[in-house]
Amino acid sequence: MAKASLLLWIPSDTSYLGLVRDVTKKMAEHAGFDSGTADRVALAVDEAATNALEHAYQGATDKEVEVRFEDRGAEFRVDVVDTGQMVDPRAVPRVDLARYVSERRTGGLGVHLMEKIMDSVTFRRSARRNICCLVKRKGSGGTEGA
Amino acid sequence: MAKASLLLWIPSDTSYLGLVRDVTKKMAEHAGFDSGTADRVALAVDEAATNALEHAYQGATDKEVEVRFEDRGAEFRVDVVDTGQMVDPRAVPRVDLARYVSERRTGGLGVHLMEKIMDSVTFRRSARRNICCLVKRKGSGGTEGA
Amino acid sequence: MSELTVETRDLEDVTLLYPKGFINAHTVRLFETALQKAVDERRFKIVVNCSGLTYIASAGLGAIMGAIEEIRASGGDLRLTELNETVLNIFEILGFDRLYRIFPSEMDAILSFREGMAS
Amino acid sequence: MSELTVETRDLEDVTLLYPKGFINAHTVRLFETALQKAVDERRFKIVVNCSGLTYIASAGLGAIMGAIEEIRASGGDLRLTELNETVLNIFEILGFDRLYRIFPSEMDAILSFREGMAS
Ligand SMILES: Nc1ncnc2c1ncn2[C@@H]1O[C@H](COP(=O)(O)OP(=O)(O)O)[C@@H](O)[C@H]1O
Ligand SMILES: Nc1ncnc2c1ncn2[C@@H]1O[C@H](COP(=O)(O)OP(=O)(O)O)[C@@H](O)[C@H]1O
Numbered sequence: 114m115a116k117a118s119l120l121l122w123i124p125s126d127t128s129y130l131g132l133v134r135d136v137t138k139k140m141a142e143h144a145g146f147d148s149g150t151a152d153r154v155a156l157a158v159d160e161a162a163t164n165a166l167e168h169a170y171q172g173a174t175d176k177e178v179e180v181r182f183e184d185r186g187a188e189f190r191v192d193v194v195d196t197g198q199m200v201d202p203r204a205v206p207r208v209d210l211a212r213y214v215s216e217r218r219t220g221g222l223g224v225h226l227m228e229k230i231m232d233s234v235t236f237r238r239s240a241r242r243n244i245c246c247l248v249k250r251k252g253s254g255g256t257e258g259a
Numbered sequence: 260m261a262k263a264s265l266l267l268w269i270p271s272d273t274s275y276l277g278l279v280r281d282v283t284k285k286m287a288e289h290a291g292f293d294s295g296t297a298d299r300v301a302l303a304v305d306e307a308a309t310n311a312l313e314h315a316y317q318g319a320t321d322k323e324v325e326v327r328f329e330d331r332g333a334e335f336r337v338d339v340v341d342t343g344q345m346v347d348p349r350a351v352p353r354v355d356l357a358r359y360v361s362e363r364r365t366g367g368l369g370v371h372l373m374e375k376i377m378d379s380v381t382f383r384r385s386a387r388r389n390i391c392c393l394v395k396r397k398g399s400g401g402t403e404g405a
Numbered sequence: 406m407s408e409l410t411v412e413t414r415d416l417e418d419v420t421l422l423y424p425k426g427f428i429n430a431h432t433v434r435l436f437e438t439a440l441q442k443a444v445d446e447r448r449f450k451i452v453v454n455c456s457g458l459t460y461i462a463s464a465g466l467g468a469i470m471g472a473i474e475e476i477r478a479s480g481g482d483l484r485l486t487e488l489n490e491t492v493l494n495i496f497e498i499l500g501f502d503r504l505y506r507i508f509p510s511e512m513d514a515i516l517s518f519r520e521g522m523a524s
Numbered sequence: 525m526s527e528l529t530v531e532t533r534d535l536e537d538v539t540l541l542y543p544k545g546f547i548n549a550h551t552v553r554l555f556e557t558a559l560q561k562a563v564d565e566r567r568f569k570i571v572v573n574c575s576g577l578t579y580i581a582s583a584g585l586g587a588i589m590g591a592i593e594e595i596r597a598s599g600g601d602l603r604l605t606e607l608n609e610t611v612l613n614i615f616e617i618l619g620f621d622r623l624y625r626i627f628p629s630e631m632d633a634i635l636s637f638r639e640g641m642a643s
Contacts, residue, residue: 117278120266127431131408132263132289134429134460139281152460152491153498159462163430222463222470222499229498273550277527280548280579298579298610299617305581309549368582368589368618375617 116184117143125166125176125195133180134159137191144184145251154189154249157230160223161193161245169197169243186251188232193245200236200243262330263289271312271322271341279326280305283337290330291397300335300395303376306369307339307391315343315389332397334378339391346382346389408432411439419515420448425457428465437468440483444472449481452514456487461495469505482506486514527551530558538634539567544576547584556587559602563591568600571633575606580614588624601625605633 121136123129137158141151162178170176179194227234233248267282269275283304287297308324316322325340373380379394409432412423420443428436443451453469455461469483476483486508488496496502508514528551531542539562547555562570572588574580588602595602605627607615615621627633 115270117267117269117275119268119282121263122265123263124261127429129263129289130429130431130462131427132285135285135289136265136282139278139285143275143278143281149490149494153494156460156462156495159429163462163464167430222466226463226495226499273548276548276550276581277546295609295613299613302579302581302614305548309581309583313549368585372582372614372618 116186117182118184119182121180121182123162123178123180124174125170125178126174127163127166129178130159130162130166133162137180137182140182140184141189141249144189146189146249150249153230154191154247157227157234157247157249158191158193160227161191161247164223164245165193165195165197165243169195169200171198173197188248188250190249191247193247195243196241197243199238262332263328264330265328267326267328269308269324269326270320271316271324272320273309273312275324276305276308276312279308282326283328286328286330287335287395290335292335292395296395299376300337300393303373303380303393304337304339306373307337307393310369310391311339311341311343311389315341315346317344319343334394334396336395337393339393341389342387343389345384409435411436413439413443415448416515418448419450419452419518421511421515422451422453423457424453424455427460427462428458428468429460429462430464433462433464433468436465437471440468440472444475447479449476449479450518451476451481451483452511453483453485454487454511454514455485455489455492458489458492460491466495466499466501473504482518484508484514484517486511528554530555532558532562534567535634537567538569538571538637540630540634541570541572542576543572543574546579546581547577547587548579548581549583552581552583552587555584556590559587559591563594566598568595568598569637570595570600570602571630572602572604573606573630573633574604574608574611577608577611579610585614585618585620592623601637603627603633603636605630 119136119140121133123133134155137155138151141154142148146154158180162180165178166172176195176197181192181194183190227247231247232250235246237244265286267279269279280301283301284297287300288294292300304326308326311324322341322343327338327340329336373393377393378396381392383390407426409424409426409428414421422439424436426432473483484506487510488507496507506517508517526545528543528545528547533540541558543555545551592602603625606629607626615626625636627636
């Protein structure tokens with residue numbers, strides 16, 4: 114093994130999102146990302162965990178979310194895993210900001226943020242679990258502005 | 260499950276001690292310890308991991324150290340696990356500070372610090388692994404000064 | 406580890422909100438409540454001073470989106486000031502810096518509501 | 525994420541060390557080298573200014589212990605100043621505040637070496 118890896122389990126309660134964010138930021142910084150990029154990656158993981166709590170578990174607080182971190186050298190990978198309702202990746206709507214205000218929408222920003230920040234965001238279902246996989250390549254730093 | 264838990268694996272290289280410390284501090288703060296106590300707990304875990312690298316692995320950098328964190332509600336528990344040389348807990352010397360200077364010693368402070376900071380520090384061997392178990396009770400806050 | 410507090414101050418017809426801490430799915434309700442209170446009191450000239458805000462997740466941006474229609478339809482606006490780099494960056498990533506006016510200082514943000522009345 | 529730098533300044537017969545970052549098993553060699561260099565140059569009046577030191581693990585305290593005998597035997601001393609709360613607390617936990625003189629300001633620490641010569 115050449116790099117650090119980490120597994121974090123939290124109860125399905127929004128009060129643990131701050132911990133997810135803090136741990137992600139530290140892992141990202143130690144993987145070599147600058148503080149600003151680490152902040153963004155931490156936000157993307159917060160959003161993925163938030164979706165697991167709100168959509169997959171629909172607010173039930175007696176479940177668990179697993180977050181797996183792996184520094185793979187060339188890329189930093191985070192899996193957010195829940196055992197809740199199945200997500201149909203094709204059903205996750207894409208945001209059109211130009212129409213966003215006029216449509217009076219308040220949701221749909223989370224997935225949009227994740228995709229803007231990370232190099233790859235994929236959803237899959239395996240063994241009755243939803244796995245949201247977030248990948249950030251090293252050296253793909255500050256390109257996600259605007 | 261009522262609380263968060265975390266598993267961290269690092270290569271047996273001192274450059275990862277900073278990550279161990281940062282992750283410990285965040286876990287301890289989220290478990291409810293104040294910032295000063297979280298700092299001390301993080302130091303104790305840094306010391307335990309340092310001992311695994313320097314004594315159990317004797318500086319070999321191709322091994323792995325596992326650090327397990329568990330918020331058990333009434334107490335916060337950290338296990339530092341290595342697969343290196345056996346430690347004889349009885350052989351770990353105790354520090355007598357009064358004689359420390361005159362004996363010109365430079366070692367032995369790590370275990371002393373761990374014991375001053377934590378409520379319990381135990382070493383055991385199981386399945387060819389050394390497990391250093393550190394426990395801090397909640398509400399046993401700032402009593403370890405001097 | 407204090408997560409979020411939101412102080413509100415009224416300065417003539419402008420209402421200032423001071424979120425302190427972070428806004429994510431866990432804390433957003435508190436922010437939403439403060440915002441809604443201003444709207445309910447028909448105070449539609451709102452400045453959110455973000456000097457104490459460490460970060461904001463999409464839940465917080467959704468809360469702003471949820472209130473902005475009514476605020477603007479009532480002749481008011483929600484304007485922002487003193488965003489730190491992290492928070493400004495999130496606004497920029499989402500293009501929210503084109504949907505909301507962002508000012509460097511609180512004074513600029515307050516005075517911007519006087520623009521229409523200038524000389 | 526810069527881990528440790530140690531600047532050295534000579535002020536007449538006092539040598540000042542400025543560790544910046546943290547001292548643990550990973551970074552201690554750098555601190556030890558700076559300390560040893562002062563000793564090798566027979567500069568035994570040493571002030572370690574800890575204003576930039578975020579934390580110190582036992583490896584760092586061991587480095588000080590390893591040098592102190594020779595320093596004191598040569599008529600000098602190692603004194604500390606501007607310790608933050610975390611670092612001071614570690615000194616206190618180990619009783620090192622009884623083995624080393626700790627001063628609130630750098631000036632106090634420097635002047636303490638003039639004590640014997642006062643009036
Ligand atoms: N983990 C998930 N499980 C189920 N549905 C999800 C999940 N993540 C996202 N979705 C769906 O995608 C939509 C957009 O998600 P998101 O962009 O985070 O916005 P929001 O959560 O604010 O609605 C959600 O409304 C939901 O229908
Ligand atoms: N994990 C370990 N494996 C083997 N020996 C250990 C371990 N931890 C401590 N020891 C023994 O205990 C002694 C004291 O450890 P410590 O207090 O950390 O001081 P130091 O590491 O500076 O010598 C060490 O010198 C070593 O002999």
